[in-house]
Amino acid sequence: GEDVEQSLFLSVREGDSSVINCTYTDSSSTYLYWYKQEPGAGLQLLTYIFSNMDMKQDQRLTVLLNKKDKHLSLRIADTQTGDSAIYFCAERPWDSGAGSYQLTFGKGTKLSVIP
Amino acid sequence: EPEVTQTPSHQVTQMGQEVILRCVPISNHLYFYWYRQILGQKVEFLVSFYNNEISEKSEIFDDQFSVERPDGSNFTLKIRSTKLEDSAMYFCASSSLAGGPSIQYFGAGTRLSVL
Numbered sequence: 001g002e003d004v005e006q007s008l009f010l011s012v013r014e015g016d017s018s019v020i021n022c023t024y025t026d027s028s029s030t031y032l033y034w035y036k037q038e039p040g041a042g043l044q045l046l047t048y049i050f051s052n053m054d055m056k057q058d059q060r061l062t063v064l065l066n067k068k069d070k071h072l073s074l075r076i077a078d079t080q081t082g083d084s085a086i087y088f089c090a091e092r093p094w095d096s097g098a099g100s101y102q103l104t105f106g107k108g109t110k111l112s113v114i115p
Numbered sequence: 116e117p118e119v120t121q122t123p124s125h126q127v128t129q130m131g132q133e134v135i136l137r138c139v140p141i142s143n144h145l146y147f148y149w150y151r152q153i154l155g156q157k158v159e160f161l162v163s164f165y166n167n168e169i170s171e172k173s174e175i176f177d178d179q180f181s182v183e184r185p186d187g188s189n190f191t192l193k194i195r196s197t198k199l200e201d202s203a204m205y206f207c208a209s210s211s212l213a214g215g216p217s218i219q220y221f222g223a224g225t226r227l228s229v230l
Binding site for chain 1: 159171219
């Protein structure tokens with residue numbers, strides 16, 4: 001089955017860029033998502049990318065996908081203290097007719113931003 | 116902005132008791148999901164629900180679990196006889212579509228503590 005792996009912790013200084021990495025194992029076309037979880041809150045979708053894309057940019061967020069290595073990264077430019085949270089990578093196979101719409105999550109990367 | 120709401124935020128129960136976790140999905144959404152996260156582990160898919168029936172379930176979702184949409188707004192997860200290992204954060208999610216990027220919107224979760 002699918003598996004998603006992430007490093008557990010990342011610490012950066014305010015104003016620096018953060019890069020959160022994720023690897024996945026699904027070999028089919030897939031959607032890949034980044035969710036953010038702040039303390040006491042639910043999982044908030046930040047962005048997503050389909051596996052036929054290499055990059056997607058949305059304001060301070062840049063997603064890079066290396067499909068050959070099945071490696072996904074989320075770069076946060078000019079990291080702020082408000083970015084401190086847990087970031088989850090998740091994947092879901094493209095519609096294959098199998099009707100599987102479940103998300104497979106990584107364990108989450110806890111980002112700590114040092115003022 | 117529409118959001119998924121879950122109640123209660125924290126539920127404490129004795130082993131062997133039944134619990135019902137409640138969710139109000141986003142009003143025009145048609146697909147509903149439950150996930151759980153045991154402390155320190157990954158967010159795991161439990162079940163998806165569409166058109167008043169289960170569309171997919173994981174191995175975790177055994178006979179002690181059930182889901183229901185008792186009226187037009189609520190979506191519930193029932194655990195019939197709780198075990199210590201059911202202690203986890205339970206997340207409800209909903210989406211308007213199942214296919215395509217199928218953005219799943221998550222609630223803040225219910226923390227279930229089984230004593």
